[in-house]
Amino acid sequence: xxxxxxxxxxxxxxxxxxxxxxxxxxxxxxxxxxxxxxxxxxxxxxxxxxxxxxxxxxxxxxxxxxxxxxxxxxxxxxxxxxxxxxxxxxxxxxxxxxxxxxxx
Amino acid sequence: xxxxxxxxxxxxxxxxxxxxxxxxxxxxxxxxxxxxxxxxxxxxxxxxxxxxxxxxxxxxxxxxxxxxxxxxxxxxxxxxxxxxxxxxxxxxxxxxxxxxxxxxxxxxxxxxxxxxxxxxxxxxxxxxxxxxxxxxxxxxxxxxxxxxxxxxxxxxxx
Numbered sequence: 339x340x341x342x343x344x345x346x347x348x349x350x351x352x353x354x355x356x357x358x359x360x361x362x363x364x365x366x367x368x369x370x371x372x373x374x375x376x377x378x379x380x381x382x383x384x385x386x387x388x389x390x391x392x393x394x395x396x397x398x399x400x401x402x403x404x405x406x407x408x409x410x411x412x413x414x415x416x417x418x419x420x421x422x423x424x425x426x427x428x429x430x431x432x433x434x435x436x437x438x439x440x441x442x
Numbered sequence: 443x444x445x446x447x448x449x450x451x452x453x454x455x456x457x458x459x460x461x462x463x464x465x466x467x468x469x470x471x472x473x474x475x476x477x478x479x480x481x482x483x484x485x486x487x488x489x490x491x492x493x494x495x496x497x498x499x500x501x502x503x504x505x506x507x508x509x510x511x512x513x514x515x516x517x518x519x520x521x522x523x524x525x526x527x528x529x530x531x532x533x534x535x536x537x538x539x540x541x542x543x544x545x546x547x548x549x550x551x552x553x554x555x556x557x558x559x560x561x562x563x564x565x566x567x568x569x570x571x572x573x574x575x576x577x578x579x580x581x582x583x584x585x586x587x588x589x590x591x592x593x594x595x596x597x598x599x600x
Contacts, residue, residue, distance in 0.1 A: 353559065366567070368545070387558075394558040400486055402541060402549035402567050404522045410563035416556070 340406060342433045345423060352414045354439075356387065356395075359408045360425055366401035382407055384426040389439065390419035415441045485548050491540050491575065494548040498538055498584075500577050506531055506585035511576040513591050517568060520593040526563045527576040527587075534560035534580040543572035568593050 340361025348355045360382055367379025379401060386396040395411045418441045424434040485497025495501065512526040527537050535554060540547040544567070552562045560578065568574070568591055575588040 389556065392556045394554070394556050395562075396553045397562075397564075398482055398486070398551045400546055400549050402544050402546065404565040404567055408563075408565050410526075411552070411554075412559040412561050414557045414559070 343423060343425065343435050345435060345437060347437075353412050354415055355410060355412050356423075357408065357410045358385070358387075358423060359406060360385070360433075361406055362425075362427075364399075364401065364403055364405045364407065368401070380428050382425045383428055385409065386422075386424050387411065388422045388424075389413075389415065390417060391422075415439055417441060482551060485538075485551075486546065488548065489546060491542050491547045494540055494546075495577065495584075498548070498551075498577065498579075500538075500579070500584035500586075503577055503584035503586040505587065506578070509576055509578050509585050509587040511574065511587040511589055513574050513589050515590075516592045516594060518594070520568045520570070522565050523568050523574075523591060523593075524563065524565050525574060525576075527561065527578075529560035529576075529578040529580070529585075531560070531578055531580045531585060534578045536579045537562060538577045538579075539564065539566065540575040540577065541566060541568055541572050542575065543570050544568065547575075 342361050344359040346357040362382050364382065365377055365380045367376065369377045371377055381399060381401050383399055384397065385399065387394050394413045397409060399407060418439055421437045421439050422434055424432055426432050485494045488494035488497050508530040510528040513523065517523040525539055527539065529537060536552060537560060538551040539549050541549055549566050550564055554560050571590065571592045573588050573590050575586055578585050
């Protein structure tokens, strides 16, 4: 089973690049199983990254996002603190990870 | 059930705010998240690009040379097409990506604040050869850039 969330960070000068890889099938709701029955849609529909509770980056995703969503985004960190990465599934379940960020 | 309520709310227009206010007062929804979710729902459910753009409030956005869309000319695998968008338009607060020929063109919407740069990479599914459009919102105005991506079947060139 793929990791629900893997985070990589790369810092170049002032800018931090975050690469998130989310393990999720992103079922579109358009596929049918062997019996011809539609496989229900089930996707990650939202992702946010906050720093000390303030939203830096948020995403709303549709079924057209590839399986195992990989998002890269960038920010200039203005303060040290806690980064929280969170995704939300169609069924309401949430997966979150926190990381410390230190700005020197 | 939840989806039906939202759809009726969107269709009712002004009257919908009453229902939303009741939900906010009841603590069931956070105000900004509720508004954003409802605002984008019509856009995400649209089956053509024009309706999706209308749902986003984007109308007919103007091309902008500082909105940079990077996509492959030919996608080896339509299930995983890398899309990079960089907006050098000042005060870009959000970027949406649409795939014209997909059943629901609006594929993703990204919002940037508190020091985030207006730049994002994602991977999308393209059902067939299609224009891919990036739409950036900056200072309340909308701008676009688009490129065609050829999707091949069986690995042959388009």
